[in-house]
Amino acid sequence: MKKIGLAVLLVSAVAAVPASAVSSLAVNAGAALNGTNFGLQVIIDPTASNNTFVRSDHPTDETTLEIRFRMRINDLISPQIGPGRILRIANLRADAGAPHKILFIQRQETTGNWRFIAWSLQDTGGGYAFCGSFFLDTYQGTADRQIRCNWTRETAAGGNNGIFRCERTDLPASQFFVRSDLDDFTQQTDAVQFGYFDFDVFAGSGSYDFDEAEIYR
Numbered sequence: 001m002k003k004i005g006l007a008v009l010l011v012s013a014v015a016a017v018p019a020s021a022v023s024s025l026a027v028n029a030g031a032a033l034n035g036t037n038f039g040l041q042v043i044i045d046p047t048a049s050n051n052t053f054v055r056s057d058h059p060t061d062e063t064t065l066e067i068r069f070r071m072r073i074n075d076l077i078s079p080q081i082g083p084g085r086i087l088r089i090a091n092l093r094a095d096a097g098a099p100h101k102i103l104f105i106q107r108q109e110t111t112g113n114w115r116f117i118a119w120s121l122q123d124t125g126g127g128y129a130f131c132g133s134f135f136l137d138t139y140q141g142t143a144d145r146q147i148r149c150n151w152t153r154e155t156a157a158g159g160n161n162g163i164f165r166c167e168r169t170d171l172p173a174s175q176f177f178v179r180s181d182l183d184d185f186t187q188q189t190d191a192v193q194f195g196y197f198d199f200d201v202f203a204g205s206g207s208y209d210f211d212e213a214e215i216y217r
Contacts, residue, residue, distance in 0.1 A: 022045045022047070022050060023042075023043060023044050023045050023050055023051075023052045023196050024043045024045075024052055025040060025041070025042060025043065025052055025053075025054065025195060026040075026041045026043060027039070027040055027041070028041055030209075031072075031209035031210070031211065032209075032211060033070040033071075033072060033144045033209060033211035033212060034070055034144060034146070034211065034212060036211055036212065039070075039209050039210060039211035040054065040194075040209070040210040040211065041207050041208075041209055041210075042089075042194075042195050042196050042207055042208050042209075042210055043206075043207045044076070044087075044196050044202070044204060044205055044206060044207060044208075045205065046202065046203055046204060046205045050198065051195065051196065051197045051198055052195050052196050053193045053194055053195025053196065053197065054193070054194055054195060055191055055192070055193045055194075056191065056192050056193075056213070056215060057190065057191050058215055059189045059190055059191060059192065059215060059217070060190060061188050061189075061190065062188060062189040062190070062217050063152070063153040063188055063189075064150075064151065064152045064153065064217060065092065065150075065151050065189050065215065065216070065217055066148065066149065066150045066151075066215070066216040066217070067090075067092070067148070067149050067192060067213070067214065067215050067216075068146060068147070068148045068149075068169075068212070068213070068214045068216075069090075069146070069147055069194065069210060069211070069212060069213045069214070070144055070145065070146045070147075070210070070211045070212045071089075071145055071147065071208055071209060071210050071211075072142065072143065072144050072145070072208065072209040073105065073114055073136070073137055073140075073141070073208040073209075074140050074141060074142040075140075075206045075207045075208065075209075076140075076204060076206045076207065076208045077140075077204050077205050077206045078107050078202070078203065078204030079107070079203050079204070080107050080108075080109060080112045080139075081109050083201060083203070084201050084202050084203025084204065085106060085107040085109075085202075085203070085204070086104055086105075086106045086117075086199060086202065087104060087105050087106070087196070087199070087202050087204065088102060088103070088104050088196075088197040088198075088199040089103050089104065089105055089194065089195070089196070089197070089208075089210075090102070090103035090192070090193060090194045090195075091103075091191075091192070091193040091197065092151065092189050092191075092192055093189065093190065093191050093192075093193065094187065094188050094189065094190050094191075095190045095191070098121055099121065099193075100120065100121040100184060100187035100188075100189070101118060101119070101120055101121070101131075101149075101151060101164060102118065102119045102120075102128070103116070103117070103118050103149070103166075104116075104117040104118070104119070104199075105117070105136060106133075107139065112138075112139045113135060113136070113137065113138050113139060114135075114136040114137045114138070114139065114141070115133045115134065115135060115136055116133060116134055116135075116136040116147060116166065116168075117130075117131075117132075117133040118131040118132065118133075118149070118164060118166055118177070119131060120162070120164055120179070120182050120184060121184065121187060122182070122183045122184065123154075123157070123183045123184060123185055123186050123187070124183050129179070129182060129183075130179075131164050131166075131177060131179040131182075132166070132176075132177020132178065132179060133177060134166075134167075134168065134175040134176055134177055135175055136168070145168055145170070146168070146169040146170070146212070147166060147167070147168060147169070148166065148167055148169050148172075149164070149165065149166040149167075150163070150164070150165045150166075151163070151164045151189070153184055153185060153187060153188070154182060154183060154184050154185040155185075156185060157185045157186075158183075158185075159185065160181050160182070160183050161180065161181065161182075162180075162181075162182030162183065162184040162185070162187075163178065163179070163180045163182065164178070164179055164182060165177065165178035165179075192213075192215055194210055194213060195210075
């Protein structure tokens with residue numbers, strides 16, 4: 001397995017901070033995770049509709065990929081019930097077109113806890129298929145979570161055997177999901193994006209911390 005991106009996202013973030021007070025990015029020591037010196041803080045303004053993210057273009061026409069990253073969401077405020085409780089945090093995408101894998105965090109209506117969720121773009125019909133979800137953290141919890149996701153593209157058109165698995169690395173056997181019937185033969189990965197992507201009129205505010213992004217093939 002070859003590493004094709006490490007920490008480039010945090011370096012890129014230094015130049016990504018807008019001058020205004022809307023959704024933005026900042027690299028600072030307070031967002032550092034797992035003993036690192038600096039991390040990326042994703043700052044969310046509920047009045048802003050702009051996307052703010054860092055991007056790695058190290059992948060090139062990838063049909064199998066692993067990504068790992070850390071996040072902490074203790075300062076993120078969001079409603080528990082109703083619209084605006086879903087936050088899109090990452091995309092796997094080709095150079096053009098819609099992202100083929102989208103990662104979200106969402107407050108659960110029943111418990112108020114945060115869950116990690118993924119969707120996959122399907123070749124047939126062009127819609128997204130739900131891949132799964134798992135418990136990420138309690139609301140305003142302070143845990144440093146590492147997430148690992150593995151994707152292998154469908155082997156032939158119509159095969160419906162694309163695989164996408166994500167897990168919390170501290171509890172991979174109990175906090176994970178895997179979907180192995182994806183219709184995604186035409187998809188490839190040329191870029192990975194992390195940050196805030198306006199979705200579902202997100203009604204939250206505050207920030208979450210992101211660190212140690214790694215990409216492998």
